[in-house]
Amino acid sequence: MNLTLKALLKSPWVFHLSTGSCNNCDIEILDCLTPRFDIERFGMRLVGSIRHADVLLVTGSGNRKSMLRVKKIYEEQVPKPCVVVGIGECAMSRGMFIHSYNCPRPLDSDIPVDVYIPGCPPKPEAIIAGVVKLINKIKGIE
Amino acid sequence: MQKSVISIGPYHPLQEEPELFMLTVEGETVVDIEVSIGYNHRGIEKLSERCNFDQSTFVIERICGICSTSHPFAYTRAVEDIIPVEVPERARYIRTIIAEGERIHSHLLWYGLAGHFLGYNTVYMWMWKLREEILDVMEILSGNRNNYAMFKPGGVRRDINSDDIPLALKKIDAIIPTLDRLKKAILDDPVLHARLKGIGILTKEEAVDYCALGPTSRASGVARDVRKDAPYGAYDRVDWDMIVTESCDVWGKAVVRLLEMYESIKIVKTCLQNLPGGEIDLNIKSIPPGEGIGAHEAPRGETFHYVRSDGTNRPARHKVRASTFMNLPTLKATVPGSSISDATIILAAIDPCYCCTERMAVRSREGKKLYGGQELIRLSQEKTKKIKREMGIK
């Protein structure tokens, strides 16, 4: 495993993208920063600008209008390498909104998703465990 | 001076939701604000018509994560209004407990986020530390931290286990001393005073004109609260006060929320202690044709639902009016004239919840301009005239 990747796994900075969610997953992501969970222990930080991000946490059911932006952000604005984490049922199969006229396609048909964290909303523990699982997977493969 | 447009959103650390505010600024002063919505539209009302009355509750619950009790509460009240029925006493208390628990965690959340917006991350961490305890209480009582899935037309879905009540009470009691300390610290902080006092002024007249709701209106001296005005649930069975301040600014809104938390804690504790026995569900079998309305005082203001039934097991029409929908236009009165730094906190002060609000997005064919209220009324009248003409009615 090269040094860059090792460092990336030690300090994944996350940016959070909502594509039309009910807010719960977003709030639970913020919750991960707070005293009880404190993801800074693992070097994770929530960053304000997309340019600083290594991990995209995507929530929500893939609304027509916001998916355009998400695609653009993923393809043009995120410095690579970056991983995408789908959080909540909406980011996987669109959950409750599977029949909505404004949510035509699931997230992974537009951008590749590396790990899915189910839950409606997932507990902050589940989010941390999911990211840790992803880190372990990357470590195992490389 | 040269004007430039600063966009807040759609992906901006200020908001957890994708929402676009176009601030037209001269230097640092905001002269105009335009809101562009539609990033969060999911077609909830249409989805609700697809599901039956029981399943709709879950769609409604996912309108908004933070108001995940308020919307089902208003919706179930609307459905019960169609029949009409009286909910069993125990169910009323359970509903009240869940709704007030949600209010506490929502206000704590707002405090944390407001602190975060002001760069005061320590307050954010301290408040959310308290919020964890409340979320634990909610997990003990309902089985999930945020989506409680407790409501159904005619009662509640799950009972509160009497073994859990002492633990819940203990956890609520445990946060009170810390909350007291933080309250005093916040009320004394000179820098917070400097940042929050006298900005984002929404006068009483403006609050009435814009039909502001919830803490936004109560901070402007308009004493309006569905829980007091038209009591439901167990709100008329417990003793609590409505919090109203006259200061009209962001500071007032913060104070209203801070003091409201204490009232909510009082309500939750009283309800948990005096939980009556009996049935929790009416087992409604069928809903007759008819219309019903339901309202609930969500943490952000009154949430209003309209449901029409045509005798089948699905709503024929379901209309949601979230509180932010009424509070958002007040920004037109409060934001222009303030600086960018103030604009962000004023935007946050109405505790906006866009996922609640995104029920419709109106655009012209060219795809740019959003219609205002007057134009919408005009368009609606024109369409009615056109239909009348076509049908030959004078």
Place this chain on the structure above:
Amino acid sequence: MKLPKIRELLEAVKAFTHKPYTSKFPFQPHEPYPSFRGQPEYNVDKCLGCLTCEEICPAEAIAHQDNTNGSAPKRVMIHYTDTCIFCGCCEEACIADHEGIKLSNKWELAFFEREKAFETIEKDLQLCEICGSVIACKDHLKWIAEKVGELSFSSPTLYQFRFKSLGVVDDNIVSAVKDYGRSDRVKILCARCRRETTLTTA
């Protein structure tokens, strides 16, 4: 009393000198409260394969597949983890004393491939003895027969099924002749075949 900034500083010092509030989560397992609504799990022994859960699920996270080919027809009950919203409606509606499908306490569900994000159980199916279409799961028919007691003798499907499961009836006497003969009236039949045998045999 007005004490600007003093209280904050005291609180900060207090936090600094006390142990952090952070849980030891990834290093110590996290146990949610017993009432936590986690992953729904089928109980193969208790589940009847009646599809109530599929009918009631608001998110359409439960589906089924009937495999009628092969010697032993099976009904595969599928629960999609990537769609489930953990509302607990399935458990509440389950006719097998709320035990056929139950919400567990499991919350750590992260996965990498969405195509494989489901759990299945298999239930034995009972087919119509004439046309081979699906009637219900065997456990479901058994449950109905037990539930209605003696009344089950009003329905040949039910009592024949009961006899069969008790081993009273020899499977060999069942012929595969599709002539809707009189003997077919005492067979396990689907609704359509039942109607046809009743109408065509006097």
Place this chain on the structure above:
Amino acid sequence: MEITRYIFAFLIFPGFLFTVIVGLFSTWVDRKVTARVQWRVGPPLMQPLYDFVKLLGKETLIPAGGSRAVFLSAPIVGLVAVILVSTILWLANLWGTAFVGDLIVVVYLLVIPSLAIMIGGLASGNPLATTGASREMKLILAYELPFLICMATVILKSGMSIKLVEIAKTPIIGSISGVLVALIALLCIQAKLGFVPFDVAEAETEIMSGPYIEYSGVPLAVFKLTQATMLFTLPIFLITAFLGGLNFSGWGILWTVLKYLAILVLIVVIKNTNPRVRIDQAVKFFWYYLAPVAAAAFVLAVFGQIYAISWL
């Protein structure tokens, strides 16, 4: 030979390498104390290094509308300036190597990182970055006035010397005016570091990290490094100017480290118990409150000097 020594001093010790390592450690102290004040555990010791290495390995995106050369060179200018300051300070404290007027050079060089941030922000062409840059400019104008008065007081109290070596010898904190100017300089340094309550230029929730918004990869890493080295250099500067300098004989090492950590923790605690102020409030605060107080301290110092009263 002389040149090799200076190059060694600039690149290894006490220049680049030393400053960077201690700077990253200071960042860790900052994050850890922040976390502990907020009831959290905080990052591990090596975290700032991981962040830095990670950023070096990331893709560098250059905004389409910006000027490429300026955009990329701005961070390096800032870093070099801080390293120079650090080298000068340490040389003065350690070996007494100094030239006349090095205090003034240091004061000038300390403005350059802020200028670099501004130039970088303006070069990126993003409206939010431009807002951030203009705020940074206003902020510099605001805090430089009281800061310079403080420096004037320091020069006065140390017997009209503008050599760091001589200033370091007189701990001017032992008088009323000394305490006042030290406190004011601390607040100015808070603004120089871009910490709350004066982080208006990079307010994350208002203008999305302001000038840094378009930076990614290596230039961002350099900016982070600049911040880290500033976090090390500025307290050292405070110690040199007000607290009697660094001392490396016997118990002096412990005393020096304690002084440094105390100032660092004080800065971090101020950062964590205040909300961000508005830019106009910041300007008002520095001009209307701190500048007159600093001027009063200066006058006190003048009186003290004339009538030879040491406690004034």
